[in-house]
Amino acid sequence: MAVNDQPNAGVGSGGVRQRSRASIERRILEAAESVFAEAGFNGATTAEIARRAAIPKANLHYYFNTKEELYQQVLTGIVSTWLHTADEITADADPARALAHYITAKIELAREQPIPSRVFANEIIHGAPHLGSYLGTELRAWVDAKAKVIRGWIAAGKMREIDPKHLLFMIWASTQTYADFASQISAVLGKEQLSPQDYKAVARQVTEIILRGCGLTPPAQ
Amino acid sequence: MAVNDQPNAGVGSGGVRQRSRASIERRILEAAESVFAEAGFNGATTAEIARRAAIPKANLHYYFNTKEELYQQVLTGIVSTWLHTADEITADADPARALAHYITAKIELAREQPIPSRVFANEIIHGAPHLGSYLGTELRAWVDAKAKVIRGWIAAGKMREIDPKHLLFMIWASTQTYADFASQISAVLGKEQLSPQDYKAVARQVTEIILRGCGLTPPAQ
DNA sequence: AAAAAACTTGATCATTCGGTCAGAAAAATC
DNA sequence: GATTTTTCTGACCGAATGATCAAGTTTTTT
Numbered sequence: 001m002a003v004n005d006q007p008n009a010g011v012g013s014g015g016v017r018q019r020s021r022a023s024i025e026r027r028i029l030e031a032a033e034s035v036f037a038e039a040g041f042n043g044a045t046t047a048e049i050a051r052r053a054a055i056p057k058a059n060l061h062y063y064f065n066t067k068e069e070l071y072q073q074v075l076t077g078i079v080s081t082w083l084h085t086a087d088e089i090t091a092d093a094d095p096a097r098a099l100a101h102y103i104t105a106k107i108e109l110a111r112e113q114p115i116p117s118r119v120f121a122n123e124i125i126h127g128a129p130h131l132g133s134y135l136g137t138e139l140r141a142w143v144d145a146k147a148k149v150i151r152g153w154i155a156a157g158k159m160r161e162i163d164p165k166h167l168l169f170m171i172w173a174s175t176q177t178y179a180d181f182a183s184q185i186s187a188v189l190g191k192e193q194l195s196p197q198d199y200k201a202v203a204r205q206v207t208e209i210i211l212r213g214c215g216l217t218p219p220a221q
Numbered sequence: 222m223a224v225n226d227q228p229n230a231g232v233g234s235g236g237v238r239q240r241s242r243a244s245i246e247r248r249i250l251e252a253a254e255s256v257f258a259e260a261g262f263n264g265a266t267t268a269e270i271a272r273r274a275a276i277p278k279a280n281l282h283y284y285f286n287t288k289e290e291l292y293q294q295v296l297t298g299i300v301s302t303w304l305h306t307a308d309e310i311t312a313d314a315d316p317a318r319a320l321a322h323y324i325t326a327k328i329e330l331a332r333e334q335p336i337p338s339r340v341f342a343n344e345i346i347h348g349a350p351h352l353g354s355y356l357g358t359e360l361r362a363w364v365d366a367k368a369k370v371i372r373g374w375i376a377a378g379k380m381r382e383i384d385p386k387h388l389l390f391m392i393w394a395s396t397q398t399y400a401d402f403a404s405q406i407s408a409v410l411g412k413e414q415l416s417p418q419d420y421k422a423v424a425r426q427v428t429e430i431i432l433r434g435c436g437l438t439p440p441a442q
Numbered sequence: 443a444a445a446a447a448a449c450t451t452g453a454t455c456a457t458t459c460g461g462t463c464a465g466a467a468a469a470a471t472c
Numbered sequence: 473g474a475t476t477t478t479t480c481t482g483a484c485c486g487a488a489t490g491a492t493c494a495a496g497t498t499t500t501t502t
């Protein structure tokens with residue numbers, strides 16, 4: 001029997017165990033997230049993850065058979081979080097408002113959840129060896145769909161003619177740099193970390209530059 | 222005696238050895254560069270570096286005592302390459318031309334030398350544990366100087382009022398994403414790799430968006 | 443309360459890794 | 473050509489790591 005089969009599956013009264021299992025798995029995943037972000041997949045050790053989760057290493061391997069499986073779950077969690085950040089980019093939306101909302105949301109995410117972002121960035125930098133076909137299938141389809149929306153905006157004369165996909169890459173880069181390269185930005189600015197006001201100013205400036213660059217007028221603050 | 226002391230230092234006729242040493246050290250550094258880029262510092266193994274350099278591992282440790290020393294040399298090489306890419310950003314330059322030149326040069330660099338860029342990016346993502354004080358001293362001074370130039374442009378009414386440092390961060394992010402996250406971009410675009418024309422188009426679009434975003438008129442192609 | 447299932451954990455193993463070492467080979471120096 | 477210096481290399485070592493296992497404890501089920 002596989003050690004990770006759902007215990008008490010379908011048992012209505014068996015809630016305590018399930019809650020406990022979910023709780024400890026979440027604790028392990030959070031610990032893993034931070035260790036993977038700091039050291040990458042290769043540098044991360046199950047011992048360190050177990051230490052941060054405050055459990056013996058053998059117990060960690062009871063919940064997650066291999067380090068690879070743990071890493072996969074972390075990546076999956078990040079990806080599923082990210083898929084719905086651009087929901088406002090739709091055919092009938094106002095381009096300026098939709099893009100401004102997207103950029104602001106991405107900067108917010110960089111501020112609130114920099115750690116998963118770094119795990120993902122690390123994975124991409126090393127050629128995405130653990131992501132399987134995700135980039136070329138799901139993410140590609142997502143980008144194709146959003147690009148189609150933006151091309152629709154352009155065709156309707158709502159914005160200047162630009163390449164939609166490279167615009168998306170530019171938005172990703174300009175926003176995620178505040179999560180992925182935070183150590184560089186902090187050091188260069190001489191600040192331990194950016195304040196909420198800093199992030200707000202960043203969101204405003206990035207939004208302004210990109211919208212004006214697309215021939216749009218940024219919405220009033 | 223330290224094993225890496227320069228042999229025949231100052232001996233005019235000892236050129237062959239020196240050339241040979243320089244040549245093999247370069248081969249090792251190139252091998253190390255690619256391994257560090259693919260696996261990060263922790264994931265890289267001296268055995269794999271030696272294999273790619275086509276020498277026994279013990280011989281690698283003859284030229285570079287520790288993996289750390291090898292990594293430091295790789296990082297140092299990258300940094301010194303990067304320091305002079307924005308030489309055109311000077312007080313009396315035309316902002317549009319200077320920024321356009323900088324962005325184009327950075328995209329070129331992303332195309333020609335993506336591997337060192339990835340080593341550096343990896344280092345930053347993990348909190349720059351091997352970079353010592355470089356970010357907070359030299360790079361910070363560099364950014365301060367360039368920011369001062371840009372602030373001068375703004376004061377002279379040559380461009381819209383923006384935060385110069387975050388503009389630089391945005392340029393770094395938008396250009397280096399084509400080196401650091403190349404695997405993601407290729408997969409999403411469904412191309413094995415971008416063509417020179419693709420890079421040219423990217424440089425043009427990034428330049429246009431950023432310059433217009435700064436209230437500047439992009440120079441004609 | 444007995445039996446079964448789920449969970450916990452210290453001890454342990456095989457493998458891998460960075461680095462060392464002694465001695466051989468090659469080159470330079472005299 | 474003898475001596476010294478530099479370069480090369482297989483064999484080896486201690487430490488760290490991912491994973492396992494057997495023997496427990498706790499919880500659930502009957």
